[in-house]
Amino acid sequence: MATVPLISDEAASPEALTVFDDIRLKRNTDYVNNFWRALANDPAQLQAVWERLQSVMGPGTLDPLVKEMIYIAVSVSNGCSYCVHSHTAAARAKGMTAEQHGELMAVIAMASQTNALATALQVETDERFSARSD
Known part of the structure; x- marks a missing residue:
């Protein structure tokens, strides 16, 4: 069980929803997993981790x-x-x-x-x- 709420699209801040939409677009899916939904409690951290993950796990x-x-x-x-x-x-x-x-x-x-x-x-x-x- 998560120690923070898993943020739904309906409850997401505009900043978090922007990241959710980017995840969907770049992963070619309609699914945003629980890790990202937990991080959405802190939209700035969500954005930073998503950007870093793309950099590290991207082409190299x-x-x-x-x-x-x-x-x-x-x-x-x-x-x-x-x-x-x-x-x-x-x-x-x-x-x-x-x-x-x-x-x-x-x-x-x-x-x-x-x-x-x-x-x-x-x-x-x-x-x-x-x-x-x-």
Whole structure:
């Protein structure tokens, strides 16, 4: 259950309704999901998150399916059920197969385990792994 009301089109402010209309237009749908409806309680935040999401998830050097799979991995790690479900649906719509999903889950589980072990053991990073972009 959401901690804020899910704003209907009828209850939306003009600013929120503008974002809802943009979501419908750009996604070629008549549906605005609950995440956006919850954010509509703060129209400025709704607008900012929608703009940022379009920028990050839009065309770039990473394939759209790869972006969705990264989103799933972070959502699993953060325990966000809503995002796991919504981005799994988006990844499937972009062509993710059941085999790819299974492999993704295995990678997430493996990374979670090795991250926990490295953290628990306080293993120092090898100098050759230092991630610098010189």
